[in-house]
């Protein structure tokens with residue numbers, strides 16, 4: 012196994028797999044042997060070069076405007092790294108954003124539950140009653156919906172004019188989202204989950220059950236468009252789902268169970284390459300989905316800024332509001348990417364309303380399919396992220412015009428939690444792809460393109476260093492501490508080689 016850890020990783024990681032002398036010897040042998048073959052030197056050069064300096068001579072693979080969006084890849088990467096990712100990481104740890112209300116034990120409406128969950132990591136750790144904030148338990152009756160105003164005694168003129176009130180105070184609505192399959196109907200089965208205790212990561216959920224969900228999602232509800240044939244709206248639906256799928260795969264790869272017997276978790280770049288990186292469309296769709304959701308958040312900026320983040324802890328709640336304000340009004344975001352996605356271009360043709368209904372139905376089906384996910388933790392994150400996407404769709408497409416949005420947008424408490432956590436997940440994935448993608452691609456490409464002679468030479472080299480078998484039976488893993496900001500400071504001494 013070969014691992015790379017960043018300079019920052021040394022400072023902020025408790026897990027240090029550093030091999031001091033063995034490392035120096037390994038690199039020396041690698042370099043010496045490299046003189047007789049180009050492969051090791053190529054791998055070495057790429058590893059160190061990429062880790063050392065991301066803005067290196069290698070041209071970026073993804074450049075220009077993200078398809079169907081209004082910002083380019085470079086801007087997305089720098090905004091994400093400098094502004095959005097750090098803010099989102101902090102925001103999702105606040106009490107308001109870490110509890111998600113969810114019905115985990117739902118019957119699959121399409122086929123019998125086949126419980127394919129293999130690992131205990133699948134099960135979700137639910138919150139004890141006393142843990143989640145008191146205000147979350149009460150029904151949210153503060154904000155009156157427009158229906159309430161009309162229904163008071165049947166006389167609109169009898170209703171108090173709440174224009175100023177509702178601007179100053181945003182309560183949480185309990186109204187249906189037309190894009191999602193509603194989960195709110197039976198509150199008795201709802202439970203609160205602390206998302207911080209249930210990270211989205213590898214769970215061992217593989218095989219026919221998982222495959223059946225994705226097949227049903229793609230084949231029945233958002234088929235891949237043959238190029239140029241599908242209308243833009245259908246393309247958007249496909250890209251949103253594919254981008255979400257890429258993000259889920261990246262989280263699996265970023266937090267993978269490397270060794271079940273020792274409970275060793277780390278990054279599996281081979282998996283990330285196999286499932287996402289080697290399909291450029293999947294990477295592009297990830298960026299698309301990120302910008303789409305970011306647009307929804309910035310469109311609802313006024314609403315989100317004025318919303319009530321009440322968990323009964325005034326200090327934390329003020330911090331939440333302040334972080335949200337910084338996120339939605341950040342000057343760098345406003346200047347560099349003022350309109351991440353332009354929703355006004357959609358639903359323009361004569362068939363717009365019918366098309367919207369059809370796509371809404373398809374998305375609702377996808378949302379209902381989340382009840383068929385056979386692994387509890389995957390179901391939790393599947394439901395949260397699909398609700399987050401449904402909330403983005405609601406913000407962008409269910410209220411027309413900016414003025415009307417301010418008057419009519421009503422979001423549920425849970426929708427805002429899902430939307431923000433989804434944006435954070437996508438932001439993490441974009442950052443991971445940006446920072447680890449080039450190195451992973453080069454190493455995987457070198458290893459798959461190596462000629463037999465080169466592989467033989469590698470085996471010999473490996474054997475001479477470790478006396479062990481090459482290649483290792485485990486996946487090739489590069490370790491970068493996920494909590495560290497950058498890989499740029501990585502140097503030759505960060506190259507680590509573990510014997511299998």
Ligand SMILES: Cc1cc2nc3c(=O)[nH]c(=O)nc-3n(C[C@H](O)[C@H](O)[C@H](O)COP(=O)(O)OP(=O)(O)OC[C@H]3O[C@@H](n4cnc5c(N)ncnc54)[C@H](O)[C@@H]3O)c2cc1C
Nearest residue numbers: 212213214215216217221224225253256257263293389393
């Ligand atoms: C909602 C949901 C949530 C899940 N959450 C988790 C989780 O948290 N942890 C975990 O370990 N497992 C999770 N899984 C399972 C995981 O997504 C995979 O299904 C599983 O790891 C098996 O992967 P696979 O290699 O068979 O390919 P899959 O990821 O299952 O992909 C199936 C097929 O879909 C296509 N495809 C793959 N990616 C894309 C893309 N980005 N765009 C378009 N098409 C694509 C390919 O044709 C591929 O063969 C989840 C599954 C679902 C349905």
